[in-house]
Amino acid sequence: MTVNTEVVVIGGGYAGVMAANRLTQREDVTVTLINPRSTFVERIRLHQLVGGSDDAVVDYRDVLAERIRLVVDTVTQINASERSLTLATGGTVGYDYLVYAVGSGTADPQVPGAAEFAYPIASLEEAKRLRPVLDAAPATAVVTVVGAGPAGIETAAELAEQGRTVTLVCGEVLGPYLHPRGRRAVAKRLAELGVTVLDGPEAKVTAVTPDTVQLSGGHQLRSTVTIWTAGFGVPDLAVRSGLRTDALGRLLTDETLTSVDDVRVVAAGDSVAPSDLPFRMGCQAAVQLGPQAAETVLSRIAGAQPAPVSVGFAGQCISLGRRGGVFQFSAKNDTANKFYLGGRPGAKLKEFVCKSTVWQLGYEARKPGVRTWWSKDAKRQQLLAAKRGDALATAEQAV
Structure with a gap:
């Protein structure tokens, strides 16, 4: 008699969908x-939703295998000892294995006034809340974008391309991840779009009011609409459980997730910290971590040793904007190098990446486990060895 294994995936983002699809390899799961x-x-694509050029949503029927049961609800508690989940609607769901893929969102801003008067855009609901605010603002209204990571840069460019007056407040550096060459290309394009870029030690936001943004250097900027893209946090479900x-707040795991x-x-995506050495948050890591989390579950069901991440x-x-972009190339260990692709080719490559990412999800739904989307990073083993060495040295000093 075949024993069926119940696997529940919490979170339907890039990692969760990839994990759920990969799990359908076995008929008894x-x-x-x-x-x-x-x-x-x-x-x-949430910056496009803010700018009005895309709705940033896809039907789950296009990316999720037919065998997967979709429950539209929120998990409020994990009871690991009983292998059950409590739902916001009041029900419970049992599991044999759990894949924790709750993703990330806007971090609670510690800057006075930011939570009350600035608009975050890390989630669909937040971006939708901002859209009518921008529509109602006069064309001449000053828009301030706080945060110079990809979300901040993309949002500033998207709005400036529409003729908005935009100031991008970086805090320290424009595009911290970028190589100096790639950073110069981004700065040039933003200048062409008319974006005012404020960076350096005096460009940290110290307070936000309904119509101003105050900076550490003592400057005060007029701001009709302030958009907050600085920092990301993860849900506290694991902590509460x-x-x-x-x-x-990312779930601590071993190297098998x-x-x-x-x-x-088992965990995947932005909400996991394998060996307390988490990967950079984003879909690039999520579409690799999702199927690997699923493979860990499948290995345990089969009685085999899971592979390390x-x-x-x-x-x-x-x-x-819609007519420009930059692809900053990196080594496999996520260290940016001097090579980049800019201009219209950069924009086309970005659009290709967006479309191909959704395609990957759908392909995994149709043919789970046929392809592997990740490549090895040999330097991670060096980081782990160094971490173990540091921990041993600390322990010896304590003794």
Whole structure:
């Protein structure tokens, strides 16, 4: 008699969808995906939703295998000892294995006035809340974007291309990930679009009011609409459920993505910290971590030893309006190098990346396990060895 295994995936983002689809390789595995929304959100297009050029959503029927049961709800508690989940609607769901892929969102801003008067855009709901605010603002209204990572740069460029008056407040450096050559290309394109870029030690936001942004250098900027893209946080579900996390709240796991507290809990995406050495947040890591988390579960079901995680990076892709972009190339260990692709070719490559990412999800739904999307990063083993060495030295000093 065949024993059926119930696997529940919490979170229907890039990592969760990839994990759920990969799990359907086995006919004796029942997969349930729990997500607060009934549609898949293309987070890498949320700046386009803000700008009005895309709705940033995809029907789950296009990216999720037919065998997967989709539950539109929110998990409020994980009871690992009983292998059950409590839902916001009041029900419970049991599991044999759990894939924790709750993703990330806007970090709670510590700057006075930011939570009350600035608009975050890390989620679909936040971006939708901002859209009518921008529509109602006069064409001459000053828009301030806080945060110079990809989300901030892309949002500033998207709005400036529409003729908006935009100031991008970097805090310190424009595009911290970028190589200086790639950074200069981004700065040039932003200047062409008319974006005022403020960087350096005096460009940190110290307070936000309904119509101003105050900086550490003592300057005060007029701002009709302030958009907040600085920093990301993760849901506190693991913390509330008594599972160990890193300082940011990401679930602590070993190198097989298995929770350090429970062999039945596996994690993927922005909300996991393997060996307390998490990967850069984003879909590039998520589409690799998702299937690897699923493979860990499948290995345990088969009684085999799961393989250690392996994530390789290609770089960072940034759109600069609809007619420009920069692809910053990197080594597999996510270190940016001097090579980049800019201009219209950069914009086309970014659009290709957005479309191909959704295609990857759909391909995994149709043919789970046929292709592997990740490449090895040999330097991670060096980081792990150094971390173990540091831990041993600290322990010896304590003795």
